[in-house]
Amino acid sequence: AATSEASFKTAATVADEAAEAAARLEALGAEARAAAAECARTRLVQPKYENKQLKKGERAEAGHLGVEGARAEIGALEQALLPGLRAAGSRWVAPKARIRVRWLQSLDEAERASELAASLVELEQHLRELQSAADVSERKPWRSDAHEWLGRSVRRFFWLKSEQRWLCTDASVGSWLPAEGSDVALWHVTHDDGDEEDLEEHEVAIALEHYSEGRTEPLPSEAGALKAAAEDEDDDDEAGGGEAREESGGDGKDSPTLWRSAEARGRWLSALAGARTPEVVALCATSLRAHTGRYAPLLTKHGEATKREAAFALTEAF
16 A cells, blocks of 8 residues: 555656646747747848958949949950050951941840850950960970871779779870970870870880780789879879969060960850850950950050050059
8 A cells, every 4th residue: 555655646746747847848938939029020130241351443243243244344344445456556446347336236235145255255356366476375286197106095094092993994196295305205195085184105105005905904013103193193182282274464574465375265265155144254354354464466555555554544444
């Protein structure tokens, strides 16, 4: 009987504690709901954001985006270049040609990124007409004749560190550069997956052997060096390494060509050809502006126009 009474008291105590806990939770829930309702009634006023790191004239605003923004950027660039184009005697400003008049009308009517891009390319073409020298190449002229390895198939091996296995890929030799001075001879190969690389003579020789022998792994004598190269490449990627192309700036001297190289112009044209948004076109306009800053035909003295006046016009619209 005593045991039954104790069990009854214990059960009653547990029930009381549970009821008390439920009441406290209910009270907390009510307080939380009341606080949430109060927050909903009280509207928090956030201060208007203002970018104080840049001068007001340099801050990006809504009008700088979209079609209107890109159109304004291209128009401002053309206005900045106008004194130099006039001084250089460009067809762009010839009264009878009316090239500029038609261009301004086309720019004003442009509504798509492709139409804006076409206007920017036309402006660039007239600037480039003023060049006094041919575009230079970033690379030496590769030869596609006079060597027995041209057109041959090669096999290369790459160590995949994450998978701990060898990647086997075939390629073909397309061109080569003869040795010159301290520069060793190079052979340019294109892999079946589209990747390209330049190989030295000993690398091509062993790659030819791999292919002819049908090997699926590199020789033990070269495996260590290939793994070490893979390790070094991973370290460079993690450190953010890599070479950056220099397409503007440089030595600060005036340039007889608009672009640093034919490849630089090609990359610019490719970016415009693939532009899907007005912002991409505006970025290309900014790139063109940077290159015109050192373009000699716009900076040379012609009559009353001076280099200083032209340079000031280029920077005024930034």
